[in-house]
Amino acid sequence: MIQPLFVLALASLIELGLTDHGTTLVADPAASKGEAVAVQLGESNLWNLAESPLPPGLYRFSIALRMMLPKDYDSSRLVVKLKLTHRDRVLVDLPVDWTHVDGRPGAYTVLTREFSTTEPVKPVLTFEQTIKPVGKGQKPRPVQPGKKPTLDEELPVEKLPAHSAVTLASITDPVVLLDKVELQPVTDSLVIERVFPEKVHVYPGGEANPVTVTIRNFNPQPATATVRLTMQTGLNEDSAPQEQSITVPGAGTATCRFDWKSGAREYGVGAKAELLLAGKPVHTLTDYFSVSTPIWKTSLQGSGFLTWAGREKDLPEHVESNRKNYINVEEAFSWQPSSWTDLNPTNELWFSGQCDFHNSRSGLDLWIGLSHNNGIKMITYNWPTCSGAVGFEWVRRNPWLSSRNAIGMGKNYDVEDFRLWDITSSRPEFWRLRQATWHYVWVNLGMLRAIETVVAEIIQSAKTFGWDGTRFDYPPDGWGAWDAADEREQFAEMGVTNLMAQLLPEYYGIKTGQWSGVATSIRNIRYIQHRFFTERGTNFAISYNFGLPEKDLVNGVVPSNNLMFAECCKHGGQIMDEAIRNSRSWKGYREQALKQAGAARMCGGFHECFPAEAASFRAYSAIFTFAAGSHPYTDYGWGKSMPGAYTAFMTRYGEYTWDNGFQPIPPDDFTIDEKILWKPYLRARKNQTVLQLISPPLDDNCAPNPGVSTPWITGLTVHKRGTAPPTVWRLSAEPVVQCEKLEARREGDGYTVTIPEHRLWTVLVWEEAQ
């Protein structure tokens, strides 16, 4: 029987006492009982939450708070840390910044976390704060330095008479108002501690992904229960459940494993485990993975920009972090001896030609091996230059396959550096003296043999290291027109005449004059795709850092003459948009993401965005990327605290923004609060219409930004004209993954649903019978 153990409303808090570190009782009508404790920033405080130890078990902790900061206060730099600790052990770590809280005036935000303990604990609530460094080019606004009491200091316990509450208006210092704290036991017997699909991503068509469920027993006596596993896809497509009986030793854990193999169904899968005691479910836990080919269809790409040297020691933690954040593909950035011409080092140690990153064979094997064990696909970066000493040696041997300047080869080379290359790279004592150089010569992308060079290097490297794909950080276009006779001569020289005749039926007949730049670009792309898919299979993922200029996008439509962009998108190619990282306004970011992703989707491809690098409200990079049907490249801040579980959400429900089957439709039938941004994101697939409701940031500047929290909305209504009764699903990542069916009620000329709480981003799937 689950009973609330300890509820600390305001009165209870007063029983604990105000500390003597800048706390004040405040009369606040918005607080649950009209009063809250104001904690002055610059101070740190500790409260004992339990007079007697809590027994082992699973608990739910929640706290309601409100930030009350002066108008010019730099809240974007303030991170409040609420921790629940027992001696040196952290039970709950709850970093809170302005992006997590409800921006409505006077609103309190309730934050909830679960924690478990296998030993009796006396939780202590700790209030701390950290100040983020000032961003590049920004001037600091006033922030009070903090002073922390140590755990050795005696915790002051002092009752504060109720009549001493001050008014809100009298508080001028920056404070956080604490309303109520709750600590509730969930169970003290058995609990699902972990649901773990072996892989975070699998390909369709029979790839195994067993799910392990771990059960913990808090009681000292052994216990027997039933574990039921249901695999969920779509909105309500549940597999037939599998059940296993399990006996868990006293004060210990036991696991059970359920086999599963992918079928044809793609996108997110929820592995939902239920714990049954005497046939009744007592606890449920779900974890997610995705199924797709290519990986780009469901990709959440991590950051392969690792430590310059010594990365080996960080790799297990790095991959674990990726897995925790549902990252399912990662690019090894500039790891190779030469960006284009050597991806097959034979030594144990080497330095990348581009920027001198230190690498080792064992480190690369470890990184890729650990990632693959978790279903995380690994792709290799490439860039069309011959880099470093080995790259320049390739140029020396193949001067016609590289580019040259009008005079010389540019000044970007260093004879002495090349002379010292082998010495400084083979002697660790010199490593720190050789970082951050990049000597390069461009390859001549007009020469098919230069394209074959990188293709052959990547294929061999994939055989050696296990790459699942590659990203062309510069699109391998043909640079310009080429003489038709030269084209045919090089095909003959390479022995690919018949192949090119098959791959390029529309151009191959041109025997005189010139092949246009478009023709040579398409030649390159088709040759690359052919070689990779033939040698590595059609799961091999190819990405191109590419963006269409504004003039080439007319209302999101790719003009028919932009054939290279379309060619890149064919066969599951991905367009990666790096330029968007420089966005300074959210309007600019979201419009570019929409246009570019729309163009890629229209061409049958996939799209990927860099986050807005300057952004202080990082969650909006994620929201605008996902809402556009695009995918994230590199770290958006997942590992840090975000107001939503966005990567988990997209792993499970990404289908409803990513599937290219969803096409834009006019918004005429819907009526929604005008403050909500939704019209550009309205898309439909068969009988499903997906609405994405976004509360845009109040400050459109990505940064600098004083930190204006977005107001949440309760009771948001959505109305659609129509006569067919719909089924409406609300999907949300905020604060955790949610999917619920909303009641659609007949109103006027259609149906209306009410969303109980909308924070930043809500996805509605509106299904109507066809």
Next chain:
Amino acid sequence: MKKFLVHLFLAVPVLAAPLPKARVYEGLWSDYFRIEPALHTTGIMATRLTVNEIPREEPSWNPYSVIVLANVDVLAFKEPRLTRLKEFVANGGGLVVLGGECAFTRGGYTNTPLAELLPVDFPFMHMIPRYLDGLALTRAPGATWLPTVTGSAAAFYVQTLVPKPGATVQMLAGDKPAIISGNYGKGRVVAVALTAMGEPPAGKTAFWDWPDWPRVLGAAIDWAAGNAQPSDAVSALKPLTAEELGDFGMGMKTPENLVKRALAYPSADVAQTLFTAPDSKFSLAQVLPALLPFAKPDWGPKLLDRTGALNPNKEDRQAAWVLLGASKWPGGVQPLVAALGDAETRVVALDGLGLAGDASVIPHVRKAYEAALNAARLPGETDRFDPDSFGMTHAGVASAAAVALYRLGDATALERILYLHRHVKLYLRVYNNAGRRELRNWADPVGQAFLKNCYEHADRLQVAFAKLRVRREPIPASQVPVFLKIAAAATDYDDADWLALEMERSPDVNWQPLANAKDGTIARLARSAGTK
């Protein structure tokens, strides 16, 4: 500190060389031309610097008889150098230009003084013509100075050079002119159309792998050098007169440019006057090179006083330690040995002990040498040192100790010097190279600290390197037998460079036993000395 030590060891006149001297500017892939073997085969002393090291202000080319541009474009070698080069050749100097992606038409030579100087025209070509099967190199029928060659070699990317009237084709690649020579004014110019690009097909030997190539290139450089005798720049300063010295000694008037003139024209009178001048006029460090050759025992007591803590000027104190040794005052030896125990005075005490000439201190100096290298050695290594401590401290101490041992007649000193010469040079190159890194963000304090650290280490290593290479005096007589033995067998180019320097500044030694030394520079120096 650096300034002081550079005064001490760098501002030293080098004796005029009997051999041609080349200044070589090395561009990308210039190593394939095997310039260093060519120089050592032929016996040409050289200063080599890469295109990245070309100084903003080019020093005088007077010490050189020939300039070599190895695949260097006019973006790196630009005005006013090009005009100076034209004047240099017109006045009797030599020039050799080697081919590549940065030479001739590809190097932007068109419409520059180089185009006028060179004995060839070069039509515009964006791509250097390729010959995948290779063009065979042969001695041209009208060749004049090109040596007879054996075996066969090929080139694969050969620039198109058209000989000007009066030019002589020395070597052909297939039927293309490959090496062409001609005159310009009083000078001589060689153009080499070969490039270091491509790879030989099976059965073909690239010219850079051809055993005869260093002889061919060496002959080209030697021919271009001609008989031009390098010379030192003539100082515009005048020697100090007896009257000026007298007035100064009596405290009446300080001559204009006193220090510079004293350094340019040192003498016993100048040294005595400077030494007895009031302390406040200048520090001993400023005039140390002018004092060192003339230091006398009766300066000893005063010098010992100036090493003391009462002397507030650190540089002056340190120079006093060196002079104390140079004075050969018997009472100075024990204080110098004692000064080895102090990190601040260790290097100057070693300098002083070397100059004192008392062989009984050799064990102390050896101990300092070994201690320095042991402190810098990486655990378990014999020839690898921690760059940080080696660069900042131990290279300087070990170099000072090695030179001191050499001066004192220690039989192991020469090998120690050569060992250090190789290693200090490597660490200096590494730090110089690291210091050329460009920071992406120049406001980045971490990056700036990194560069500052590199500069500091490079400065210290440069001082140690200079100490090893540049001494004022000729080889100590006691070292000659060991020197002859080592120099006869030397094949390492760094070693040979050092040995040649030593021979050059010791013209009175009979170097004939080295006439057949393995290294061409040493052998040519020996033959040249023998003919004097």
